[in-house]
Amino acid sequence: MRDLWDGLPLIAQGLLTTAALLLPIVLIATVLLRGFHPWPLVRALLWRYRWANLMFVLLIAISSGMGIGLIAQERGLRVGTASAAEKFDLVVTAPGSELTMMLAAVYLQPSDVPLLDSAAYDRIAGHERVEIAAPIAFGDSFSGAPVVGTITDFVTYLSDGRIEGRLFQSTREAVIGAVVPLSIGDDFTPAHGEGDSAEHDAHHGFEIEIVGRMARTGSPWDRAILIPVETVWEVHGLANGHLPEEGDRIGPPFDPTHFPGTPAVIVRATELWANYALRSEFTVTGESMAFFPGTVLANLYRVMGDVRQAMSIMSIVTQVLVAASVLMGLYILTRLFQRQLSMLRALGAPRRFVISVVWGYGVGLLVSGTVLGLGVGFAAAALLSRVVTERTDILVSATIGWTEVTLALGFLSVTSLLSLIPALVVLTRSIVENLHK
Amino acid sequence: MPWADPMPLPLTVSGLMVQTRGGRQLLSVPELLLPAGALLGVRGPSGAGKSTFLHSLSGLLEAQGSVRWGETELIGLPSERRTMFRAQNMGLIFQDFLLFDELSPQANAGLASLFTRRAARPMVARRAADRLSHLGVPQGSRTVASFSGGERQRVAIARALATDPAILMADEPTASLDRTAADRFIDDLIALVRESCKTLIAVSHDLHLLERLDRVLTIEDGVLTDDSGART
Numbered sequence: 289m290r291d292l293w294d295g296l297p298l299i300a301q302g303l304l305t306t307a308a309l310l311l312p313i314v315l316i317a318t319v320l321l322r323g324f325h326p327w328p329l330v331r332a333l334l335w336r337y338r339w340a341n342l343m344f345v346l347l348i349a350i351s352s353g354m355g356i357g358l359i360a361q362e363r364g365l366r367v368g369t370a371s372a373a374e375k376f377d378l379v380v381t382a383p384g385s386e387l388t389m390m391l392a393a394v395y396l397q398p399s400d401v402p403l404l405d406s407a408a409y410d411r412i413a414g415h416e417r418v419e420i421a422a423p424i425a426f427g428d429s430f431s432g433a434p435v436v437g438t439i440t441d442f443v444t445y446l447s448d449g450r451i452e453g454r455l456f457q458s459t460r461e462a463v464i465g466a467v468v469p470l471s472i473g474d475d476f477t478p479a480h481g482e483g484d485s486a487e488h489d490a491h492h493g494f495e496i497e498i499v500g501r502m503a504r505t506g507s508p509w510d511r512a513i514l515i516p517v518e519t520v521w522e523v524h525g526l527a528n529g530h531l532p533e534e535g536d537r538i539g540p541p542f543d544p545t546h547f548p549g550t551p552a553v554i555v556r557a558t559e560l561w562a563n564y565a566l567r568s569e570f571t572v573t574g575e576s577m578a579f580f581p582g583t584v585l586a587n588l589y590r591v592m593g594d595v596r597q598a599m600s601i602m603s604i605v606t607q608v609l610v611a612a613s614v615l616m617g618l619y620i621l622t623r624l625f626q627r628q629l630s631m632l633r634a635l636g637a638p639r640r641f642v643i644s645v646v647w648g649y650g651v652g653l654l655v656s657g658t659v660l661g662l663g664v665g666f667a668a669a670a671l672l673s674r675v676v677t678e679r680t681d682i683l684v685s686a687t688i689g690w691t692e693v694t695l696a697l698g699f700l701s702v703t704s705l706l707s708l709i710p711a712l713v714v715l716t717r718s719i720v721e722n723l724h725k
Numbered sequence: 726m727p728w729a730d731p732m733p734l735p736l737t738v739s740g741l742m743v744q745t746r747g748g749r750q751l752l753s754v755p756e757l758l759l760p761a762g763a764l765l766g767v768r769g770p771s772g773a774g775k776s777t778f779l780h781s782l783s784g785l786l787e788a789q790g791s792v793r794w795g796e797t798e799l800i801g802l803p804s805e806r807r808t809m810f811r812a813q814n815m816g817l818i819f820q821d822f823l824l825f826d827e828l829s830p831q832a833n834a835g836l837a838s839l840f841t842r843r844a845a846r847p848m849v850a851r852r853a854a855d856r857l858s859h860l861g862v863p864q865g866s867r868t869v870a871s872f873s874g875g876e877r878q879r880v881a882i883a884r885a886l887a888t889d890p891a892i893l894m895a896d897e898p899t900a901s902l903d904r905t906a907a908d909r910f911i912d913d914l915i916a917l918v919r920e921s922c923k924t925l926i927a928v929s930h931d932l933h934l935l936e937r938l939d940r941v942l943t944i945e946d947g948v949l950t951d952d953s954g955a956r957t
Contacts (some may be wrong), residue, residue: 328839635817637840638808720785723785
């Protein structure tokens with residue numbers, strides 16, 4: 289049975305789950321409404337207590353929407369961070385924390401990291417299974433955008449060759465990420481450091497011209513300014529990786545005697561399978577550390593998985609509290625119109641009809657709240673995605689999926705079942721007593 | 726639920742007693758006979774048991790003794806069967822109308838069509854519209870929220886008669902109306918009941934209404950006496 293379920297397409301699983309969750313509502317509706325037409329009275333009650341009803345609908349919508357939005361956002365964040373790391377198959381750095389190194393090299397989060405020396409770089413760049421060995425040098429910035437030194441092969445690889453203008457060809461040229469607020473042809477002088485502690489005139493007189501712009505990658509590199517790695521070395525007064533007689537040449541190969549070191553090397557293997565061997569080869573105790581950003585993320589997601597579970601439980605607890613409030617509210621509201629309900633009984637309306645009116649009224653509120661809640665969840669996820677994207681430059685696009693729909697329908701199904709309680713309670717009261725209230 | 730032509734239903738009451746849970750007697754009717762089509766009024770001071778009498782005859786209250794409408798013994802029937810009996814045979818008019826303000830006069834008068842079987846719905850709705858028209862109630866999309874008291878009570882008559890019941894019960898039907906509206910209501914009610922040979926039992930303080938009825942009984946301290954002062 290489990291195999292059969294697992295073998296179904298995701299959409300079929302979603303549709304079947306939806307149908308199963310809606311089944312109790314359909315069954316109750318079929319039993320209660322058979323032969324009756326309570327809707328004019330349901331509409332009358334909805335309209336009579338419209339402001340109270342609106343409050344209930346908003347209460348349901350906001351509580352379920354926030355839960356849905358947060359869960360969708362968490363998933364969107366996972367997808368976004370994974371997607372942003374897609375181009376980083378293997379990263380080699382000096383030994384340390386994989387997470388710190390990944391945040392620095394992949395997500396461009398400022399961090400003091402040790403350098404790999406020329407021997408380590410040569411071993412990586414000279415390996416027969418390595419197609420690209422891109423040294424990364426960071427630590428400078430301009431107007432909040434990190435300035436990262438690298439090589440043209442990596443820029444081409446990162447942007448899939450989608451570059452407006454051209455690649456840099458000298459140490460005084462740069463390519464900018466898609467969202468950097470500069471234009472091709474603009475000049476800038478990088479500041480030393482990033483954020484509030486940046487020294488704006490540390491590299492005074494070192495003008496760099498922007499010659500190209502990468503297409504959007506959905507990663508923090510969209511906010512980065514990419515310059516030749518030689519430029520980074522030069523502005524810091526270091527050797528530029530080449531013999532003095534080579535002049536302004538940029539790109540590999542680098543001369544080992546003039547290689548000042550690099551915080552990280554992004555490696556692309558000739559074949560995907562070779563990455564595992566390379567990771568093993570480039571992990572040398574006390575010298576270098578190779579890791580898959582995807583694996584580091586997977587470990588991170590494992591921790592986040594617990595958070596996700598906690599969020600789901602919190603969301604369910606909130607929903608239960610809201611459901612209890614809604615049922616209490618329904619009970620109070622039914623007391624407000626119990627005279628009319630007793631009048632119906634006095635006129636000869638069967639119990640089932642009166643239950644169908646109260647239940648229809650309650651379910652009307654619950655369905656409206658849940659549908660609106662999905663909308664609120666979608667809006668909350670979109671808003672959070674925008675905020676996270678703006679703050680991290682990781683393209684997060686959270687959408688409402690089957691998980692969220694299932695959560696909302698589960699809430700609807702349970703509360704619809706429970707809203708039979710106020711409907712039944714109404715019938716326990718004396719018709720005559722209610723008529724005289 | 727069948728909506729057949731109403732059968733004439735004479736009323737036979739014997740040994741009817743209603744008590745509170747604590748055992749205090751609210752109503753005692755040793756015997757009462759009412760032929761089908763008769764118009765009966767019941768008067769008495771507030772709290773004397775008039776409404777209790779009406780509710781006992783309509784099966785809304787649990788009582789002891791016998792209340793027989795035609796061949797149907799109402800007391801002892803399960804609650805849902807009593808409800809069905811009311812739906813088929815009784816129309817009720819309340820002191821403060823109990824209309825749904827959000828609905829049109831047609832929807833209010835045709836309320837029973839919402840819980841009757843599908844095939845009978847058009848008939849109930851048509852009869853409700855006919856009664857409203859007969860009573861001169863303005864029809865249209867306007868709700869009854871803006872109606873005067875007189876108009877609202879006429880809608881309530883139309884609602885009570887929409888299922889063409891054999892018995893009409895009215896509980897203080899003119900108490901919420903001014904004199905002019907009450908007199909018009911009484912004219913309409915008596916005319917409709919006489920025309921259609923229905924049994925009417927009306928609880929009221931209103932002498933204008935009571936003097937138009939065939940017979941008037943008085944309740945005092947839960948005990949029913951006739952106009953001569955003798956116990957029924």
